[in-house]
Amino acid sequence: MHLALKIPPALMALVLIGTSCTTYGHEPVARAVQFLTNVHTGKMMKADEWLTRKARLEPAFNAHGGLNAMVKQSTARAERYGGLKTVEVLQVTKTTERVDVKIRVNFKQDPGSSLSGAPSAPKEEMIWDITAMEEDGNWKLSF
Secondary structure: OOOOOOOOHHHHHHHHHHHOOOOOOHHHHHHHHHHHHHHHHOOOOOHHHHEOHHHHHOHHHHHOOHHHHHHHHHHHHHHHOOOEEEEEEEEEEEOOOEEEEEEEEEEOOOOOOOOOOOOOOOOOOOEEEEEEEEEOOEEEEEO
16 A cells, blocks of 8 residues: 655644544554654654654664654754655555554655755665554554
């Protein structure tokens, strides 16, 4: 399934509030989209509210500063390219235990173009593979 959601982040929050439901298909996808919107717009989150226990305990994740560092780095990247433009759901795969969501993050300026006139850098595709699982009665994410 290919869903092209090209909605500005501010409008996305309203769409998610209006359409979010507790069905198996919509809530985990909306949660993944909201997570990436938050990560790229500087909204700090509590790791235990958003991430699975396994994701929170990953040594590589913690070695790089955890969720707060992820938000700061992702927001800085988004700002280098004019800010977050859209969060686009590319594919959703459901199993009995999880929902896998492939998402593309798009910036207002193309990371492959050069505004300075210098040769452009290779295009920096921002594709995220996120897994949503129910944990402690809520949808939690890992990547």
